[in-house]
Amino acid sequence: MKTMMAGLLTLLVLNTDMAAAQKKSNDGDLTHFPKGSTPAEIGKRVADRFVASPHPNFGKPTPPSRITYPEVCAWYGALTFAYESRDKGLAGQLTKRFEPFFTTEAAIVPAPDHVDHTVFGAVPLELYMQTKDSRYLDMGKRFADKQWGTPEGPHVKPESQAYADRGLTWQTRMWIDDMFMITAVQSQAYRATGDKAYIERAAKEMVVYLDSLQQPNGLFYHAPDVPYFWGRGDGWMAAGMSELLRSLPKDNPNRERIMKGYKTMMASLLKYQAPDGMWRQLIDDPEAWPETSSTGMFAFAMITGVKNGWLDKATYGPAARKAWLALVKYIDENADVREVCEGTNKKNNRQYYLDRGRITGDMHGQAPLLWCATALLRK
Template sequence: MKTMMAGLLTLLVFNTGMATAQKKSAAADLTHFPKGSTPKEIGKRVAERFVASPHPNFGKPTSPKKITYPEVCTWYGALTFAQESGDKALTDKLAQRFEPFFTTEAALVPAADHVDHTVFGAVPLELYIQTKDKRYLDMGKAIADKQWGTPEGPHVKPQSQGYADRGLTWQTRMWIDDMFMITAVQSQAYRATGDKAYIDRAAKEMVVYLDSLQQPNGLFYHAPDVPYFWGRGDGWMAAGMSELLRSLSKDNPDRERIMKGYKIMMASLLKYQAPDGMWRQLIDDPEAWPETSATGMFTFAMITGVKNGWLDAATYGPAARKAWLALVKYIDDNADVREVCEGTNKKNDRQYYLDRGRITGDMHGQAPVLWCATALLRK
């Protein structure tokens, strides 16, 4: 009888352990999702919504004079999603949207004179990677080269030449947004050409920003004189480091420093993720509202980290999964993302951030959903 009881107890412990392990595994699963929440379904809906949308102008009813960076970020996300999902028809639609820039809409192509303008180059470079049409390479490469070229244009500052003399881009501003805008186009230039000079200089730039701006807890103030951890601002840094690290060679001398900055940030974000899976308008403020653009960017960074083995899957996998499932609930029937913080300047005032307008369908929110869908599909 004692032997039988011991055997039953052992079996019970074994089964309990197996059930616990299976539950943990399911919580960390970044491959299987409920119907309606899969990356292919969500990515397709949001990408097709982008294809059907006119060029946005930061919420204004008028057409933009130049293509804006939120559109660029969404376009890039739609293209990478098309590639990872094997949707050639979608790639063709996205290429057709670009075609007028060679003719009737050439005036809409931004000059490569500011980080928010230069990021445009990421789109033609991705189109070249997918289609091998040299027109895209010529355009994108010229834009990436000008970022490290001679300072010129209306945005040149007294310090611009000094940055260039240090081997940095003359477009350096020490704004946290920069580390996605600069990184995206330079990483894309490397992916398109194989020339490591592009991504190596982006890595050098990233280290300067990390050493100058990252706080001890791994997060970033919106500005040195504005001690608030604004969600989307930090999101640009998280996404930028992820984009850089996934293509930066292991022998790059700056890789270890960037990886350290990335991991410290991810650990802090894990601490501040809300129980529902979202992150907030002010990351460390429990009274701030759940904000989708920041959540999407942080989710992309964590998915990328888990998929590449930089982050412990058992720890960060559940956080990334919970965040994705929370984020997709904010997508309405038109494939527009809700609760996107409006464009935001800096201000040393907590209430200013809490009172920012919440937009539906803004490209700042559409883009990171597509990045996440892409990251989930990557092997």
């Protein structure tokens, strides 16, 4: 009897241990999700919402004078999602949306004279990779090349030429947002052409920003004179490093420095993730509200890191999964994401950030959901 009881006890302990191990494994599982929260379902809903939406204008009721960067980011995300989900119908709709830029909507194609305008090139470059239509390549390269071309246009600053003389883009501003706007189009140009010059100069630029702006805790102030860790600002940097590292050749001399900056940031973000999976409007401020665009960007960075083996799956997989499942709860019946911080300039005032408007359906929030869905589907 004692032997039988001992055996049953051992079996119970083993089963408990196995269940605990299985639960731990499932917590970090980035492949299987409950029905209604799978990347295929969510990505499709948000992408279809994008297709049905008019060109946004930062919340204004009037049409934009030029295509805005939040739309570009969502468009890029929808295209990559269509590719990874093998949804040819969606890809066709996204391509059709672009066609007027060669004719009736040519006037609202932005000029490549500022980082927020030049990122537009990421979309035609993605279209070229998916369709092989040379019109898209020609347009996309024009944007990528101009970013490192001769300074000209209304946004040229006195320091623009000095940056160009250092081998940086003349569009350099030392705002953390730049590190997505610049790396996205340059990485895309490299992927489309195979010309390493594009991604090499983006990597050089990233190192300058890391050396200049990253704080000892791994995060980034909104600006050197604004000592606040604004969520979406840091999100642009996290997403930008992820996009760059995803394609940066392993023999690039700047890869090690960028990877160090990326991993330091990811480790810091782990400490500030709320129990519900969200990150906050001010990352390190427990009184700040949960904000979706930054959470989406950080989740994308962690998903990409785990999928590529840069981050430990047992550590970062659960954080990424928890963030994704939390974000899904912020999507309403129209496939609009809630609690998106409105467009935000810098200001050395904590209350300014806490009081920012919370928008529903803004492309700043829609885009990261699409990036996450794509990243979760990538092998």
